[in-house]
Amino acid sequence: MNVLLxxxxxxxxxxxxxxxxxxxxxxxxxxxxxxxxxxALLPAEWEKKLVDMNLSPLREEDVWRADLVxxxxxxxxRDSVREVIHMCQRLNRKIVAGGPLFTSEPEEWSMIDYLVLxxxxxxxxxxxxxxxxxxxxxxxxTSEFPSLNTSPVPDYCLLNxxxxxxxxxxxxxxxxxxxxxxxxxxLFGRKVRTKTSEQVIAELENLFRLNHRGNIFFVDDNFxxxxxxxxxxxxxxxxxWMEKRKYPFRFNTxxxxxxxxxxxxxxxxxxxxFESVFxxxxxxxxxSLAGCNKMQNTERNxxxxxxKIQRFGLQVSGGFIVGFDDDSPSVFQRQxxxxxxxGIVTAMVGLLNAQKKTKLYQRLKDEKRLLDVSxxxxxxxxxxxxxxxxxxxxxxxxxxxxxxxYSYKPYYQRVQHFLKxxxxxxxxxxxxxxxxIKALMRSxxxxxxxxxxxxxxxxxxxxxIVHCPENFxxxxxxxxxxxxFRKIYSIA
Numbered sequence: 001m002n003v004l005l006x007x008x009x010x011x012x013x014x015x016x017x018x019x020x021x022x023x024x025x026x027x028x029x030x031x032x033x034x035x036x037x038x039x040a041l042l043p044a045e046w047e048k049k050l051v052d053m054n055l056s057p058l059r060e061e062d063v064w065r066a067d068l069v070x071x072x073x074x075x076x077x078r079d080s081v082r083e084v085i086h087m088c089q090r091l092n093r094k095i096v097a098g099g100p101l102f103t104s105e106p107e108e109w110s111m112i113d114y115l116v117l118x119x120x121x122x123x124x125x126x127x128x129x130x131x132x133x134x135x136x137x138x139x140x141x142t143s144e145f146p147s148l149n150t151s152p153v154p155d156y157c158l159l160n161x162x163x164x165x166x167x168x169x170x171x172x173x174x175x176x177x178x179x180x181x182x183x184x185x186x187l188f189g190r191k192v193r194t195k196t197s198e199q200v201i202a203e204l205e206n207l208f209r210l211n212h213r214g215n216i217f218f219v220d221d222n223f224x225x226x227x228x229x230x231x232x233x234x235x236x237x238x239x240x241w242m243e244k245r246k247y248p249f250r251f252n253t254x255x256x257x258x259x260x261x262x263x264x265x266x267x268x269x270x271x272x273x274f275e276s277v278f279x280x281x282x283x284x285x286x287x288s289l290a291g292c293n294k295m296q297n298t299e300r301n302x303x304x305x306x307x308k309i310q311r312f313g314l315q316v317s318g319g320f321i322v323g324f325d326d327d328s329p330s331v332f333q334r335q336x337x338x339x340x341x342x343g344i345v346t347a348m349v350g351l352l353n354a355q356k357k358t359k360l361y362q363r364l365k366d367e368k369r370l371l372d373v374s375x376x377x378x379x380x381x382x383x384x385x386x387x388x389x390x391x392x393x394x395x396x397x398x399x400x401x402x403x404x405x406y407s408y409k410p411y412y413q414r415v416q417h418f419l420k421x422x423x424x425x426x427x428x429x430x431x432x433x434x435x436x437i438k439a440l441m442r443s444x445x446x447x448x449x450x451x452x453x454x455x456x457x458x459x460x461x462x463x464x465i466v467h468c469p470e471n472f473x474x475x476x477x478x479x480x481x482x483x484x485f486r487k488i489y490s491i492a
């Protein structure tokens with residue numbers, strides 16, 4: 001068979017880093033790891049082509065040549081998905097669809113020929129068997145969670161690696177926590193399942209042979225969900241492999257705040273080449289944390305937890321939410337103060353939205369407060385339910401948070417505050433490449449000459465060289481990130 005794998009276009013969002021990528025001549029932040037894994041599960045003799053619509057448009061001739069069109073998507077790709085479906089229908093090509101968007105709402109996609117939902121390691125082989133027998137069904141789904149021991153090395157060879165800023169890899173699925181607003185446990189369960197260390201090393205070896213060097217994102221929703229196995233098995237082998245290969249990669253991932261409780265784990269992660277972690281802080285309001293069942297964040301000094309992680313050589317990116325039922329009128333200033341004090345430079349502050357499959361969605365449905373499906377972009381000034389707080393007051397407060405943390409002066413102050421506390425790991429110093437030099441020169445011209453805020457850019461530039469020159473590449477990177485965030489939020 002001749003199959004086409006399509007990654008629909010994502011909107012320009014906080015996490016797209018679209019405006020920052022121009023400085024390093026890359027087009028997209030991350031590749032579609034789900035589709036690459038699906039490709040590896042398909043018969044080896046099939047001809048496969050990947051079209052990432054974030055890199056190039058979908059062409060009719062590509063669809064016309066395909067016997068089957070596979071689509072994988074998340075909520076934020078909904079509009080682009082509909083465009084792909086219309087093209088396939090116009091050209092009379094059959095569609096196979098899977099991923100979080102379709103798994104969360106299969107009833108909305110009756111026009112798709114074959115819905116292969118949940119985790120492909122279980123449902124895709126069933127579909128392929130029926131397809132070979134000439135009896136494929138419309139819907140394939142399961143309540144089981146597969147062992148990741150059967151998950152293959154993704155088909156990275158389908159990619160033009162030079163187009164992506166960061167490549168992706170998955171170690172685990174599932175999360176031991178059960179936050180009301182999060183759909184991870186509904187999609188992947190609370191029992192954390194992991195690949196073997198040998199599987200992870202094989203994927204890294206494959207990327208190394210494909211001549212990738214630089215950033216790799218472990219896409220796990222909670223990388224430290226099984227801390228014992230991580231410390232005993234994966235990290236020691238990862239450290240040995242990285243040393244053998246002379247540290248070709250820089251890792252980042254997502255983790256819960258209890259990472260700060262385990263100094264051995266933080267030390268091992270830094271030794272293995274991890275440089276940053278995204279942590280869901282959500283809010284400094286204890287009542288809101290308890291109300292959404294984020295109990296792992298309660299009864300802690302969250303600012304000190306962040307600073308401790310930073311001192312162990314891991315930069316902290318943070319997720320923050322406003323719009324909880326228990327938010328007080330002071331939540332907006334408290335969010336601003338927390339972000340500034342903690343030195344979390346990459347602070348994604350979003351409005352609460354209710355994703356399907358979450359306990360929040362069901363509760364709001366029971367309370368008759370739902371308005372629409374979520375766009376998947378919680379930074380676009382939209383909510384899909386009626387909040388307890390006055391909506392105008394909430395939106396004004398949200399704008400206040402964004403303006404105060406991403407305007408030039410507070411943003412550059414936060415970068416400097418972070419660099420004072422940050423202690424980079426032994427192997428995190430970035431080698432100066434031609435791409436890095438180009439990014440530096442572009443930042444000096446764009447941020448230091450063309451745009452407003454030149455004074456703050458040059459002050460950070462000089463301060464870093466004088467006080468912590470080892471962090472100079474990080475300072476320039478964060479200055480470029482600030483440019484992207486201001487563009488996304490339309491902050492002058």
